Amino acid sequence: MRPRFDEHLLAQRDERQARAALRHHRVVEHRAGTRFYCDGRELIGFCSNDYLGLADHPDVVAALRSAASEHGVGSTAAHLVCGHHRLHQQLEEAVAEWLGYSRGLLFGSGYLANLGVLQALLAPGDVTVQDKLNHACLIDGARLAGAELCRYRHADVDGARRQLQSRPEARALLATDGVFSMDGDAAPLAELAALAQAERALLYVDDAHGVGVLGANGEGTSTWLGLDAAAVPLQLVTLSKALGGYGAIVVGNDALIDAIVQGARSYLFTTALPPPLASASLAAVRIARDDAARREHLHANIARFRQGAAQLGLPLLPSSTPIQPLLIGDNAATLAAARRLEAGGFLVAAIRPPTVPAGKARLRVTLSAAHRDDEIDRLLEALARALLQPARPAAPEGE
Numbered sequence: 001m002r003p004r005f006d007e008h009l010l011a012q013r014d015e016r017q018a019r020a021a022l023r024h025h026r027v028v029e030h031r032a033g034t035r036f037y038c039d040g041r042e043l044i045g046f047c048s049n050d051y052l053g054l055a056d057h058p059d060v061v062a063a064l065r066s067a068a069s070e071h072g073v074g075s076t077a078a079h080l081v082c083g084h085h086r087l088h089q090q091l092e093e094a095v096a097e098w099l100g101y102s103r104g105l106l107f108g109s110g111y112l113a114n115l116g117v118l119q120a121l122l123a124p125g126d127v128t129v130q131d132k133l134n135h136a137c138l139i140d141g142a143r144l145a146g147a148e149l150c151r152y153r154h155a156d157v158d159g160a161r162r163q164l165q166s167r168p169e170a171r172a173l174l175a176t177d178g179v180f181s182m183d184g185d186a187a188p189l190a191e192l193a194a195l196a197q198a199e200r201a202l203l204y205v206d207d208a209h210g211v212g213v214l215g216a217n218g219e220g221t222s223t224w225l226g227l228d229a230a231a232v233p234l235q236l237v238t239l240s241k242a243l244g245g246y247g248a249i250v251v252g253n254d255a256l257i258d259a260i261v262q263g264a265r266s267y268l269f270t271t272a273l274p275p276p277l278a279s280a281s282l283a284a285v286r287i288a289r290d291d292a293a294r295r296e297h298l299h300a301n302i303a304r305f306r307q308g309a310a311q312l313g314l315p316l317l318p319s320s321t322p323i324q325p326l327l328i329g330d331n332a333a334t335l336a337a338a339r340r341l342e343a344g345g346f347l348v349a350a351i352r353p354p355t356v357p358a359g360k361a362r363l364r365v366t367l368s369a370a371h372r373d374d375e376i377d378r379l380l381e382a383l384a385r386a387l388l389q390p391a392r393p394a395a396p397e398g399e
């Protein structure tokens with residue numbers, strides 16, 4: 001007999017509940033800088049990816065407003081129909097120039113970009129070799145392309161080499177996050193670039209969390225590690241993290257970008273980003289590139305958090321980026337810690353599988369240039385209470 005959906009969905013929900021793996025929406029009534037207003041309470045957020053505090057920067061907001069007045073909201077069509085606006089073009093050029101590439105290509109989001117890049121460049125018979133901790137959309141792109149996906153142990157360049165060398169005849173894309181989204185560490189890009197060159201593989205770096213944050217002018221992980229466009233021929237820049245907006249730009253040379261334009265279904269068959277968002281990102285790019293003091297303040301905040309956490313004996317991971325996870329392991333214990341923090345006025349994300357591997361649930365603390373010293377100090381005290389003191393009797397289940 002054909003199985004029913006309703007029973008299946010109920011069973012699936014019960015099973016997620018039992019693993020403390022259910023996820024829930026939280027309604028943000030209002031957000032201003034690092035302050036989130038939820039359920040009538042003001043919480044200090046250490047959970048957003050707005051590392052430079054650009055999501056509500058006055059220049060960024062003004063750029064969006066004036067572009068909307070001038071051009072309206074929607075782009076009205078896909079890029080290759082009639083949706084490719086001058087503001088899109090300017091943004092692509094600005095980001096390409098900033099990172100030192102000849103071309104940029106705007107996608108609706110980072111997720112769409114990775115689906116499109118891998119699907120456009122790879123076909124069945126090709127291989128993509130990837131870090132085990134790569135973002136989900138790099139994995140999904142490989143599946144969509146029908147290419148063979150080989151995953152190496154996190155940051156294990158020898159593992160990547162073995163996988164490439166075991167498939168010497170296959171066209172190969174070596175793909176890695178620049179900064180790992182749930183761990184905060186940087187990929188060994190110099191070694192991976194040398195490997196890609198030796199093995200004639202194409203290196204693709206998803207630098208969603210590096211751009212704006214690392215490098216003297218915020219150019220991202222590659223530049224920070226001394227690598228140029230020859231060493232890293234293709235990169236992803238998201239506009240949704242340090243740049244505080246929405247969308248993503250793939251930067252590369254003419255041949256790569258042309259191939260992606262012609263072949264990426266998530267580029268061809270979707271409406272172009274609203275032009276006012278491109279205008280907002282143009283303003284954000286200028287600030288992220290030129291406002292060194294903002295970036296220095298972010299790094300001072302990271303240093304303050306790490307120093308304080310080390311003094312308190314909190315279990316830090318080796319990260320010098322705004323992503324500062326505290327590994328707990330168990331799902332329910334991680335949720336309980338997040339709840340204790342929230343009771344103390346802090347919003348910190350409890351990250352559980354499948355976002356991270358099983359048994360590796362964690363609090364993902366993220367820092368921003370917008371945080372003040374006293375906010376960081378109070379978070380540290382709250383973390384010490386939530387993680388280092390014995391928990392009260394078990395709280396009721398559910399998030």
Ligand SMILES: *Cc1c(COP(=O)(O)O)cnc(C)c1O
Nearest residue numbers: 109110111135177181208238240
């Ligand atoms: C957030 C993220 C993406 C997806 O970007 P969106 O613009 O949010 O769709 C891709 N890759 C990595 C590493 C990310 O952290």
